[in-house]
Amino acid sequence: MHLVLFFIFGVLCVAGALNLLLQRHPINSALSLIVVMTSLAVLYLLLGAEFLAAAQVIVYSGAIMVLFTFVIMLLNAGEEERTHGSKAAYMVGIPGAAAVLGILAYVFLKQRGNLGVATLGSYLVTTHDLSRLLFRDLLLPFEVTSVLILVAILGAVALARKEH
Amino acid sequence: MTGAAQIFRILPEGILILTGVLIMLFEPLLAKNASRKPLGWLAVLGTLVALAASLWQLQLPFGTAYFGTIQTDPFSIFFHLLIAGIVLVTLLVTLDAAAPNAESLGELFALICFGASGMMLMASADELLLVFVGLEISSISTYIMAAFRRKSAKGPESAIKYFLLGSFATAFFLYGIALIFGATGTTDIPEIANLLAVSHVPVFGIIGLAMILIGIGFKVSAVPFQVWAPDVYEGAPSPVVGLMSTAPKAAAFAVLLRVLYTALPALHNHWQPLIWWMAALSMTVGNLGALRQQNIKRMLAYSSIAHAGYLLVAFTALSADGIAAASFYAASYAVMNVGAFAVISHAGGMDDRLTLVQDYRGLAYRSPLLAGSLAFFLISLIGIPFTGGFFGKFYVFASALHSGLVWLTIIGLVNSGIAVYYYLRPVVAIYSKPVHSDLLDSIPAVTVPLLLALVLTVAGTLILGIAPGRVLALAKAGAQTLTPAATVDTTTAAR
C-alpha cells in the first residue's frame, strides 16, 4: 500500500519534473511544477508530515506558483525559442548533473541498509511538536525570518517600482 | 538566562535591524525629491552603535543564547567588528557617490543594514538553520542591491545572474545541510561533531560537507564556482561591489571555519585536499584571468577570486594559526578592497563613468589624493610590506608552510608575483600623463564622507601592516574558541 502510493506519486513527480523540462511554454512548465509539488505533498503525508503537506499545497502550489503564473501573464511570455547561446551547458553541464545524480543515487542506495524504512503512521509529527520546537528552541531563526521577508518586500518594491 | 542577557548576544544584529526599520519608517516621511542623505547618516550612526555594541560584547562573558542557536565569542565578535566596519565605509562611500535624491536611495541604506545583520548572524550562528536564514538575508539583500543600476542594461543583468546562480548554489548548500542532518540527525553545529562520531551513515557527512563547500565556495567566489563574480561586479554599482566583495565573503568564510573546525574536524583529511585544490585553482585562475582585463571592476573581481584562494590556503593549515591567519586575511583584504572601491565609486559614480583602466590615466594630475590612495590600496593588494595586504599574505603562508604545505606556498607566492602585473598597470596609468582629460574632469571634488572613508581604510591598511598586534590577538583568541580544530594534528597534514 505504502509502496504503491510512493511509486505512483514518485513517478508523478518525476513525470511532472520532466514535463517542466520538456514543455516549451512557461505556463505549461508552471502547471507541471504544480503537479510535482502537489504529489510531493502526498509523499510528505506518507512520511508523516501532515502539517508540511498542507503548507506545501498552500504556500507552494498556492502562493508561489500563482505568483509565477501571474508574472508570466504580466510579461505575456510566449513559447521560448531554442536559441543556442551556450555550448558549455550541454558539454559540461549535463554531464555534471548526471554525475551529481549518479553519485547521490549510488551513495543512497549503498547506504539503504544503514537507513531505516518508512511505514505508514509509524511516525506522525503533530502541529504541537512542530510549534514547540519552532517557538522555543528555534525562536531566534523564526523571528529573524521576519527580517528576510522585510528585505524581500523592500526589494520587490524597490525593483519593480515604475521609474519616475 | 535572563532575557536581557540574551538580547546582549544579538545586540549588534538587533541594532542594525532596528536602524533598517527606522530608515524605512522615515523614508516615506521625506518629501518626494528631498535629499535622502540624512537616512544615510542615520545608517552610519546605527552602524557605529552596532560597532560599539560588538566591542562591548568583548567585555561580556562569552557563551550561547536562545537555546544554543547563537554564540558570542571572540571569533564571532571579530567578524562582527569586521562586517560593521565594512558596512560603515560602504555607507560613507554611498553617501559620497550617490546623488542626494537618487532613486530608492533610502531603500539601499535600509538594505545595507539588513544585509549586514544577516551576515553578522551567519558569523555568530551556532545552528545551521540560523546560518541558512542569515545567508539568505545577506544574499537576497545583495541580489537586490546589485540591481540598483536600473537605468543601465547591466544592472538588472548582473542582478539576475547573481540571483539565479546564487539560488542554484543555495540549493546545493541546502542539500548539504540536509545530508549532514541525515548523517547526524541534528543541525546544531557543536552537536554535529559529537554525533558524527557515532553516526552509522558518516558518508552522508562527507557528501554533505562537499555540498556545503559548493554553496560557500560560490559565495566566496572560489574556483570552480567563481564564474559569476566578474559579470556581477561589472554590472553592480561600485559601492555595492565594494560591500559584496568583502562582507558576505567574510561572513561565508566565518561559517565555513565554524562548520569545518567545529562541526567536521573529524573529516579534515577529506576536506583538506578539496580546499587545497580550490585554493590552488582560485589563486591561479583569478590571477591569470585578471592579466588581460581592461575593465577595472572586472579586474578587481578576478583579483577577489585570487584572494579567496589565498585565504583558503590558510584553511588547509589545520592549525589555530591557520584559523587566525584566515580571519586576519579576511580583514586585511576587506579593508584594502573596500578602500579601492571607495576611490573607484567616487571616480565613476553610481553609474560607472570611468570603467577602463585607461580611463584612470593621469588621475594623479587631477587629484593626487584619490590617485595616492588608490595606488596605495593596489600596492597593498600586491602585498608590499608594511601594508595589511602583505602581513595577511605573510601570515597565511607562514602558517601554511608551518604545516608543511610547501607547494601550496610556492604556488601562492608565485601567483602573487604574477598578480603584480595587473595591479601595477592601474598604478602606472594613474601616474602617467593624462590622455582624455574630459573623463577626469567629470570626477567630482572629494567630499567629507569620502574623506572619512579613505582615512579609515588607509589607516586600517597601515595599522594591519605595521602594528597588527591587537587585531592579531583577537583573531587568535577567536581561533582558540573554534577548538577542537586547533587540536587537529598537523602531522597528517604535513605529508
Add this chain to the structure above:
Amino acid sequence: MAVPIAYYLVLSAILFSIGVAAFLIKRNIITIFMSIELMLNAVNLAFVAFAHQWHHVSGQIFVFFVMVVAAAEAAVGLAIIIAIFRTRSTLNVDQVDLMKL
C-alpha cells in the same frame, strides 16, 4: 509494506538533478527560476525523509523555513525578472549576456 528511506532520497536526488538539468536547458528566465524551485523541493523531500529517519522534527522545521525563503526569493526574483524585461524586453536567457570575458 515499508518503503526504504533510501528510495525517498533517491527520488529527491532525481528531482534535484532534473532541476539542475532544467536550469541548464531552459531558455526562459522564469522557467529557469522554476527549476530552482524544483531543486528546493527536492531538498525538502530529503529533509522530510531524514526527519522520518531520525524521528526528529527539526528536519521538518527546516522545510518550513525553506518554504519561507522560497517565497521571499520568488518575490525578489520575479521583481528582478521584471526589471530585466523592462530594460531588455526579452526573457530569453541567451540574450542576457551583455557582460562577458
Add this chain to the structure above:
Amino acid sequence: MLNDSILSLITFVPTAGAIVVALLPRRGKLIQWFTLLVTLLTFALTLHLPAHYNYGQTGFQFEENHAWIASPKIGYHLGIDGISMWLVVLVGFLGPLAVLASWKAIESRTKEFYFLFLLQQTAMLGVFVALDMFLYYGFWELSLVPMAILIAMFGRQRGPQAAIKFFIFTFLPSALLLVGLLWLYAKTGTFDFVQTQQYLAQNGSTLAPQALWWVSLAFLAAFAVKVPVFPLHGWLSDVFSEAPTAMAMVVAGKLGLYSIIRFNLGLFPEQSRQIAPLMIALAVIGILYGALIALVQQDLKRFLAFSTVGHLSFCVLGIFCFTVVGLNGAVYQVLNHELSGAAILILFGILYERYGTYDMALYGGMAAKLPRMATFYVITALSLVGLPILNGFVGEFLILSSSFRVHPYWGTAATLGVILSAAYMLTMIQKLFYGEESQLVANKNVPDVVAREGVALVPAVILMLVLGVASPYWIRAISGAVSGLAQNVAHATMTLTNTMAEKQ
C-alpha cells in the same frame, strides 16, 4: 645616548621628511630645498657611525632590538657591521647628490617625486641596517615601489613599460625569497638574523639538505636579479634608459650584493661554496659580456647599463672567491662603483638636460666648448676604468688578484675586462668630446658645468681620489666583518668535505 637610537634615526629621518614634503605647498623650489636639507641631515647622521664605530670588535654594533609582533615572533632588530656601515654612509652621501641631479630634471609634480624619493631612501637604509629578516624583507620589497612609480611617472616615453618590467623582474624572485624566509622561520622559529645564523651553524645538519639547498637558491635568485648577475640583467638596460637619474643611481648593485654577502654567505656558507663555481663563471662572463656590448652601444644610458653589468660582476667574482682579500675587494668595489656610477649618471643627466638626447652619435667635439665638463667626464671615466690612485683600481686589483689565486683561468679571463673597459670608456669620451664639433653641439649654445652641478660633482671626484689612495681607512672596518665570513665558508667547506668523505 645617541648610539642606541642612531640607526632608527638615520632610517626614519627621510620618512619624516617625506611626510613633511607631502604637506608642503608647491611653491618655488621650496620642496627641493627642503629635501636637500633632509638628505644632508641624514648624511650628517650617517657620519656618526664611522666616528663611533669600534673597529676592534667584530659582530654588529649600534644594535637596537625591541619586540615588535608577539606571534609570529617578529622583532625590530637593527644593527650594522663593517660591511653595512659604509653602505649606509654611502647611501647618505648619494642622497644630496641625487637631489641636486634632479633639481632641474624634475620640474613638474616635484612633490610626488621627492616624497617617493625620500621613501626610497628609507627603504634602502632599512635594508642595510635591518637584522630581523622580516623587517629586512619589508624594506627590501618597499624599495621596489617608489622606484617603479618614479620610473613610470618621470621616465622617458617608455617609462611605464620599463617600470612594470623592473617590478616583475625583481618581485617574482622576491616571492621565492619569501618562501625561503618562511621556511626558515618554520624551522627555526625566529626571524632574527643572528639567532638564525647560530641555529643553522649549530644544527643546520639536522635540516634536510636539499631543502636548505633550495632555500639558499631562492635567496640567491632574488639577490642575483637585483644585482643583476649575467643572464638575469634583462631589465637593467630598459630601466637605465628610462629612469630619471636619481633612480638609476640606486636601482642596481649594492642592495643585491650586500644581501648576497649578508645572507647567502652568512646563513648558507656550505651551499654558497657549492654554487660558487657557477657564480664565478657567470661573473666572468658578465664582465666580458657587459664590456663587449658596451663597446657597441650608441645610447649612453644603455651603454652605461652594460658597463654596470660588467662592473658589478667584478663584485660578484670577488664575493664568491671566499677569500678575505676578495671579499674586501668586493665590498670596496661596491662603494667605488656606486660612487663613480652615480657620478657618471649625473654627468649623463647634465648632458641630457642640455642637449636632450642620449645618442652618442649626435655628440662630438664638446671639449672645446665645455672644458670643465670634459674634465669631470674624463676623471670619472678613468675611475671606472680602474686607473691606479683612483678608487676603481684598489677594488678591482684585490678582486682580480684573489680570484686569480683561487681560479687562475677565470681570473685571467676576468682581467681581460680591464682592457675592454678602457676601450669602451675612452671610445665614449672620444665620441662625446673629441673630434669635430657635431651639428648638435655646434648649433646649440649651452652653459658649462654650473655651480649646482659642481657642488654635486666635486665631492664625488675628490672622494674618488681619496678612496683611491687611502683604502685602509675603509678596509679596516670591512676586513673585520668579512674575515668572519671567510672563516664561515672555510669551516663549511671542512664540514662539507667531511660529509663527502662519509658519503664515500
Add this chain to the structure above:
Amino acid sequence: MTSSLHLWLIPLVPFAGFLVNGLLGRRFPKALVATIAWVATLIPFLQVLNIALHFSSLTLPYTERVATWIAAGNFRADFAFSLDQLTLIMLLVVTGVGFLIHLYSAGYMAHEDGYWRFFAYLNLFMFFMLTLVLAENFLLMFVGWEGVGLASYLLIGFYFTRDSAAKAGKKAFVVNRIGDFGFLIGMFLLIAHFGTLSFDGIFSQIAQHPEWQGGFLTAIALFLVLGATGKSAQIPLYVWLPDAMEGPTPVSALIHAATMVTAGVYMIARSHAIFDRSPFALSTVAIIGAATALFAATIGLVQTDIKRVLAYSTVSQLGYMFLACGVAAYSAGVFHLLTHAFFKALLFLAAGSVIHALSGEQDMRVMGGLRKKIPVTFWTMTAAVFAIAGFPPFAGFFSKDEILYQAFVSPNPIGKIVWFIGLLTAGLTAFYMFRLWYLTFFGESRADQAAAHTPEPGHHAEKEEHKHPVHESPWIMLAPLVILAILSVIGGWVGVPAALGGHNEIEHFLSPVMHAQHLSFEQVSVALQTQPQTVASTTPEAPEGNHSLELLLAIVSVATAVIGWFFAHLMYFAKPELPKQLAAKVHGLYSLLLNKYWIDELYGAVIVTPVLLLSRYVLKGLFDTGVITGGSLALGYTTQGIGSLVQRVQSGNIRSYAGWLAIGAAALLLLSYFGFGAHLPF
C-alpha cells in the same frame, strides 16, 4: 748621510705643479704657467743632483715608507720609495731631460691655446714617471706605469679637435692596456707565489731559493715582458708609438723617446733577478728586441714624415735595449737607454725646431737646404745623427757597441744571431738617419713643391694663412738643443770599454744592482763595504784575452755604419733621382715598407673588427635582444595567453555558468567521496 732624503718630494712637487696649473692655469698668463711648470721640474732635478753628489755616502738601497696604500687580509702594499744606482740613473735622465724639454716647450708651444693644459699634463707625466722609477714595489710601479700611459694619452690627444689625434691617444692607451694586462697577471702570479709585491721581499726570496729555475718564474717573466712590450713599443704591441706622433713634438721627445717608452727596459732590468732564472724568458726578450730593431728600422727607411722616421728609429733603438736585456747585459741596456735619451730627445727637439721653422711642415720631401737657414739646429742635429748612427766618439757608439759585444759573447746560443741582426740594424739606422739629415738640410729647398702637396695637418696648421718665412728658433728652444748636443757627444764616455782604454764606469756603477741581487740587499751592502772586488769579479766583464775581439767587433759595427752613410749619401745627395728609380724597381718591397707591412690593417682585420662584429651582431643582436629580452617577453605572452584562455570561460551566458557550476559540483562530490582520502596532492 743618514737623515731622510724625502724621496717622496721628488714626484710630489711636479704633482703640485700639475694641480696648480690644472686648476687655476686657465686664468694665468703664459709666462706664469711656464714658470710654475719649470719650478715644479727644476726642484726635483736639483734634489736628484744633490742626492747624486752625496751618493757615495749612502747605504744602498735606501728605502722610504710613506704610508700604507692597501692592506687587506694578508696582502699589503705601501707607498714606498727606494733608491739605488739604477734608480739614480733613471732619475737623472727623467728630471734632467724632462727639465730641458720643459724649457724647450715654453718656446715651441708659445703660439698654442691650451698652453696651461699642456704644461699641466707635462707635470702630471713627470709625477707618474718619477713614481714609476722610485717605486719600491711592483704595485706602486704599476701606478706610475698606468699613469704615464694616461699622461701620454692626454698629451697625444692634445689637439683633440683633430680626430686622428684623439684616435691615436685612445689607441695608445688601449694598446698599453693590453700590456698592462700582462703586467697585472704577472703581479697576480707574484702575489700567489711570494705573497708580496715589494722588490725586496720578492728578490730576497728568490735569492734564498737557488733551486727555483724556470717554471713559474718563466711564466711571471713572460707576462712582465708582455707588459714591457706594451710600454716600450716592441713587437707585437709597437703599433701605437708611430701614431703617437700626433702629439706635439716636445711630447714625442720627452715621452715617446727619452723616458716613458724606456719604462719597459727599466722594468726588466729592475726585475732581472726573475729573468736570470729563466733562460727561456731571456731569449724571448732578446728575440723580440732584435726582431723589433730590424723590423722598425726597415720601415724607417722609406717614411717621409720626419717625426715618423724618428718614431720608428725609437722603436728600433728600444729593440736594442731589449736585445741587451735579453742577453742578460742589463747594464748595457741601461747604458743605451741613457745615451738614447740624450740623442733621441735631441733629434726630436731638433726636428721640432725644423718644423717650427717651416711653420708646421713635417714632410721631408718638401724640405731641404735648411743648413744655412737654421745653423744651430743643423749642427745639433748633426751631433745627434752621428750619435745614433754610432760613430765614435759619440755617445751612441759606446752603448750600441757594448750591446753588440755582449750579445756576441753571451753564452746564449742565439747570441750570435741577434748580434748579426743588431749589426744589420746599425747599418740601416745609419742609412735612414743620414737620409733624414740630407733630405732636411742639404740640396736645394723643395719648399715650392709644398704648394702642390698639402702639408701634414700639423699643429701649426691653423696658422697656415700667416705663414712666415723660414726662421731659426728662439734661444729658449736652442739652449736645450745645445745642451743635449753636448751630452750626445760626451754622454757615452761614462761607458768606455776597457778595450778602448776606458773602464766602463757605468757597468761598475750598476753592478751591485745588476749582479748582487742573488744576495739580499743587506748582504749586498755588507759585501759592498767589505770587499768590492769580489762583487766586481762576479760581473761578466770580458776577460783580458777578448779585448782584441771587442775591438774587432767595434770596427765591424763602425764599418757598417759607414756603409749605411755611404748609401744615404749616394742616394740623397749625389744622385737624388736614384731613390725614385729604386722604388720603381722594387715597387712591391717599397710599398710594403711604406705601408709598414700593413700591420695596422692586419690587427684591424684579425682582432678589432671581429670583436666588434661579435659584440654588435652575435652578443647584442642575437643573444641580448633575442634570448634575454625575447625570453622574458615570451614568458609574459604565454602567461597572458593562458589568462585569455581562462577568460574564455566567462562567456557571459548564465546557462554556461550554471554548467560550470554543475561540473564543478560534480567534481567536488566525486573528489570528496572517492577522493584522495587523507592524501594531499603534494
